[in-house]
Amino acid sequence: MEKLSTEQLKKTASQVRRDILRMVHEVQSGHPGASLGCTEFFVALYFNQMNHKSDFSMEGKGEDLFFLSNGHISPVWYSVLARSGYFNTEELKTFRKIDSRLQGHPATEEGLPGIRIASGSLGQGLSVAIGAAQAKKIDGDEGVVYALMGDGEQQEGQIWEAAMYAPHHKVDNLIATIDFNGQQIDGPTDAVMNLQDLKAKWEAFGWEVIDTLKGNDMESVVAGLEYAKTLLGKGKPVLNLLHTEMGYGVDFMVGTHKWHGIAPSDEQLENALGQLEETLGDY
Amino acid sequence: MEKTLETKFTYTEKQDTRSGFGDGLLEAGRKNPNVVGLCADLIGSLKMGAFQKEFPERFFQVGIAEANMMGLAAGMSINGKIPFTGTFANFSTGRVYDQIRQSIAYSEKNVKICASHAGLTLGEDGATHQILEDLGMMRMLPNMTVINPCDYNQTKAATMAIAEHEGPVYLRFGRPKWPIFTPTDQKFEIGKAWKMIEGTDVTIFATGHLVWEAVVAEAKLREEGISAEVINIHTIKPLDTEAILESVAKTGACVTAEEHQYNGGLGDSVAQTLARNNPSPQEFIGVDDSFGESGKPTDLLEKYGLNADNIVKAAKKAIARK
Numbered sequence: 001m002e003k004l005s006t007e008q009l010k011k012t013a014s015q016v017r018r019d020i021l022r023m024v025h026e027v028q029s030g031h032p033g034a035s036l037g038c039t040e041f042f043v044a045l046y047f048n049q050m051n052h053k054s055d056f057s058m059e060g061k062g063e064d065l066f067f068l069s070n071g072h073i074s075p076v077w078y079s080v081l082a083r084s085g086y087f088n089t090e091e092l093k094t095f096r097k098i099d100s101r102l103q104g105h106p107a108t109e110e111g112l113p114g115i116r117i118a119s120g121s122l123g124q125g126l127s128v129a130i131g132a133a134q135a136k137k138i139d140g141d142e143g144v145v146y147a148l149m150g151d152g153e154q155q156e157g158q159i160w161e162a163a164m165y166a167p168h169h170k171v172d173n174l175i176a177t178i179d180f181n182g183q184q185i186d187g188p189t190d191a192v193m194n195l196q197d198l199k200a201k202w203e204a205f206g207w208e209v210i211d212t213l214k215g216n217d218m219e220s221v222v223a224g225l226e227y228a229k230t231l232l233g234k235g236k237p238v239l240n241l242l243h244t245e246m247g248y249g250v251d252f253m254v255g256t257h258k259w260h261g262i263a264p265s266d267e268q269l270e271n272a273l274g275q276l277e278e279t280l281g282d283y
Numbered sequence: 284m285e286k287t288l289e290t291k292f293t294y295t296e297k298q299d300t301r302s303g304f305g306d307g308l309l310e311a312g313r314k315n316p317n318v319v320g321l322c323a324d325l326i327g328s329l330k331m332g333a334f335q336k337e338f339p340e341r342f343f344q345v346g347i348a349e350a351n352m353m354g355l356a357a358g359m360s361i362n363g364k365i366p367f368t369g370t371f372a373n374f375s376t377g378r379v380y381d382q383i384r385q386s387i388a389y390s391e392k393n394v395k396i397c398a399s400h401a402g403l404t405l406g407e408d409g410a411t412h413q414i415l416e417d418l419g420m421m422r423m424l425p426n427m428t429v430i431n432p433c434d435y436n437q438t439k440a441a442t443m444a445i446a447e448h449e450g451p452v453y454l455r456f457g458r459p460k461w462p463i464f465t466p467t468d469q470k471f472e473i474g475k476a477w478k479m480i481e482g483t484d485v486t487i488f489a490t491g492h493l494v495w496e497a498v499v500a501e502a503k504l505r506e507e508g509i510s511a512e513v514i515n516i517h518t519i520k521p522l523d524t525e526a527i528l529e530s531v532a533k534t535g536a537c538v539t540a541e542e543h544q545y546n547g548g549l550g551d552s553v554a555q556t557l558a559r560n561n562p563s564p565q566e567f568i569g570v571d572d573s574f575g576e577s578g579k580p581t582d583l584l585e586k587y588g589l590n591a592d593n594i595v596k597a598a599k600k601a602i603a604r605k
């Protein structure tokens with residue numbers, strides 16, 4: 001894929017945010033909050049960082065792979081996949097409807113291009129990503145494996161089983177990112193189940209940890225991912241703590257868990273779309 | 284205008300069964316100070332907020348850590364607490380099966396595993412969350428009682444009843460607003476099937492949300508001159524085999540209806556009972572060895588063959604096989 005400039009990336013992000021809101025509004029269900037919060041990350045990954053082919057193959061040999069562990073933020077992923085050419089943007093209309101390939105949570109059953117594993121039940125994606133990274137190593141494949149998890153998701157025990165495994169096996173072709181938005185369903189992560197010092201935890205498990213402090217600033221997100229790449233191949237997996245704001249880009253959605261999993265009304269949609277430029281054409 | 288169907292049970296209001304759980308839990312908590320609640324970051328979805336508010340010292344947010352929650356509940360039960368765990372049905376069963384098996388079922392702990400968003404009627408979230416195997420998994424565990432109530436009132440009554448029952452229980456309920464057609468303040472007897480409608484030609488054994496579909500199916504069959512008996516099997520285990528055998532001895536054929544795989548649930552339970560005692564024609568309403576998908580609850584019931592019309596067809600087929 002051709003790499004987009006920062007300006008182009010920002011324009012793409014605005015369109016992706018429109019897609020997210022329109023998809024969730026149309027079916028009156030889905031998860032806009034962290035989808036909006038992770039928009040810069042997804043756009044940077046697919047339009048600037050990853051070496052990937054929109055001509056999809058499940059095996060993904062010779063290319064970079066991405067795994068979404070916090071599957072509920074499927075809207076942002078579907079939009080970015082469609083906008084990268086994996087499938088027609090028209091199909092975004094079918095999100096969460098019966099007979100659609102765009103399931104509420106990502107699924108492989110109907111063969112949606114770009115998806116390699118089902119997710120939605122939290123805590124499982126990092127293990128899968130590590131397995132895929134090791135398979136690449138066995139093959140001498142230079143591709144990088146990316147994974148995204150939620151911060152609330154860090155409460156799942158399986159995450160820490162995976163965290164222990166990857167450094168032990170020197171899985172150093174892996175960049176795992178945590179959407180560090182400080183929110184989950186029942187409230188702020190600190191109030192629900194305090195993660196304490198997440199950075200120290202991952203470091204103690206043997207990962208190379210970087211902080212991307214401005215996770216909704218395109219330059220910072222790209223720079224963070226760029227830097228993460230330079231740390232690969234040195235015997236350690238890389239963990240990117242991406243500090244984002246849930247609901248970023250829409251003033252009444254930003255910074256609260258309230259929009260984790262509810263859809264905007266007609267008026268709220270109109271208000272939200274008014275804040276986001278239509279740059280590539282709505283589907 | 285189309286003539287309205289005269290169902291033997293009617294409703295004026297719809298409500299989600301999970302709210303029946305939430306309200307039942309609050310009452311159980313008021314009655315018995317040993318009742319404690321645990322939830323894995325789904326307080327709102329499980330309707331546990333009222334309990335949490337009234338009994339903050341008896342409520343524990345465990346975060347997104349279901350395996351830990353099952354262990355905690357087992358531990359709390361050791362000194363006489365009655366823990367009610369709350370999360371989605373998938374994360375209440377498959378996710379934590381071995382924790383339940385070893386620390387709760389095998390260890391005979393008085394833990395109530397309360398599971399919402401079960402089955403296809405969860406709707407848009409799709410197959411990752413729409414568990415259709417939970418009744419089977421839980422029913423296979425020795426010592427486990429398995430309950431799947433049909434509406435708000437029955438779920439509320441069941442929740443209060445399990446607080447008074449000693450031993451591990453799996454209580455399954457759901458998300459959609461569903462007709463409330465059973466009485467308020469009913470007595471819930473674990474393991475006792477409820478004959479809702481008497482009939483002579485065929486028996487419909489139904490559980491959970493599909494009990495309402497069975498009530499509608501009975502009315503449709505009646506219009507065609509077929510007399511169906513409807514039995515509400517809210518307790519899958521222990522199964523009321525006596526009621527099942529007595530009814531089938533009379534009608535000679537049956538349909539089982541559940542929001543679950545054919546494999547492992549109510550249909551299998553009834554088939555086993557009949558095979559052992561009185562082999563009889565049985566038709567199965569359930570999901571035929573596939574995963575669910577995103578969609579509207581009623582559309583999904585139609586697509587997967589789980590609604591009243593499918594029960595009607597199955598009933599005729601069962602009768603024809605006599």
Ligand SMILES: Cc1ncc(C[n+]2csc(CCOP(=O)(O)OP(=O)(O)O)c2C)c(N)n1
Pocket residue numbers: 033034070072073120121122123149150151152153154179181183184185246260323324325347374378
């Ligand atoms: C195993 C499991 N338990 C519970 C849930 C329900 N659930 C979906 S999203 C979510 C909160 C996730 O928090 P976080 O990872 O911080 O994501 P965010 O809310 O920031 O999008 C929960 C509890 C789930 N999907 N999987």
Ligand SMILES: [Mg+2]
Pocket residue numbers: 150151152179180181182183184
């Ligand atoms: Mg979060």
